[in-house]
Amino acid sequence: MISALCLTASLALTTASADESATPRQTPKVQLTKVTTAKNPIAGTAGPGGNVWIAERAGTVRVLSARGLGEPVLDISAETTTDGERGLLGIAFDKKFAHVYISFTNLEGTSVIDEFAVRHGKIRPETRRTVLTQTQPYSNHNGGDIKFGPDGYLYIAFGDGGAGGDPHGYGQNLDTLLGKLLRIAPRGGKPYAIPKDNPFVGDPKARDEIWSYGLRNPWRFSFDAGTGDLLLGDVGQSAWEEIDWAPARSKGGENYGWSQMEGTHPFRGGTEPVNHVPPVYEYDRNGLGCSVTGGYVYRGKAIPALRGQYVYSDYCDGTVRALRMKNGEVTGVSDLQVNGGEVVSFIQGPRNELYVLDIGGSVHRIDPA
DSSP states (O other), X not given: OHHHHOOOOOTTOOOEETTOOOOOSSOOOEEEEEEXXXXXXXXXXXXXXXXXXXXETTTEEXXXXXXEEOSOSEEOGGGOOOSTTOSEEEEEEOTTSSEEEEEEEOTTSOEEEEEEEEETTEEEEEEEEEEEEEOOSSSSOOOOOEEEXXXXXXXXXXXXXXXXXXXXXXXXXXXXXXXXXXXXXXXXXXXXXXXXXXXXXXXXXXXXXXXXXXXXXXXXXXXXXXXXXEEEEEOOSSSEEEEEEEOTTOOXXXXXXXXXXXXXXXXXXXXXXXXXXXXXXXXXXXSXXXXXXXXXXOOOSSOGGGTTOEEEEETTTOEEEEEEEEXXXXXXXXXXXXXXXXXXXXXXXXXXXXXXXXXXXXXXXXXXX
């Protein structure tokens, strides 16, 4: 699983690094409260009725309520496989909880985004339809995260197609959806519509769905519930893990550099693109980290000292950390002194409290200590 998950903003942004001495003046005091155990929980989202919906990698979706974790409300396990980095990888609701979307790889390894109507908090299987597909040349770097942005559009993250070192150059190639963050209107057309203000609309050399590019394996991304800013954890190749940031006012088109760059560093003699948007934060692999797991800016009420900080982790290290940011620059880095295990994802719950998913099964909530 380790190999499986090793999974235009201003160029003047200051990039912080892990050896930076700046730390928050007061480290928030938190603890992890175990709320349930699932079978390889891999993604989740706030759902109707104030519940948390959890996607399990083998293809099932279960609802976590006050009564505990229920039986599967969706099961596509016959349609996917857990080979490589494949499986059920993402889940998202639209703003009115009228539709739920899942992201998975089918038995051929193709990435699929499917939609289901939801009525009275329950999935209507007969309404299922496929919104988008993308062929994957290899079994790794599928990405697969999906989120609705503050603008109501569906954002989809795909990795560079896999293998190692981006052998086909997909990260910088605008004629493919691989190595990209996409932005579509899933209910606006058949099978979807493309927002007219997407940055490459009308460019004959680029795919209209692309919002930003130059990504290796954007495993987890999120939007700040307070500001609308985008934060994205992009898994590095062999030396650097990075977190990318774009302000809510962004018009898209950011080039995060892969595979010419790994973080702020030229990759295998690469040349930095003139429009490269460097990460807002990066850390090397000299410690225990190997695969960044992007999280959320905390906007809950239970831990006031943590509010406004970006919470993230690493699959191999498991330590939950937080970045303090101001105007797109990291001003402090803190170790929250808790370990979530093999952290594969975070969930932002209905009241903006955060949950940590350990691929081994544990689901924890971040609570005040």
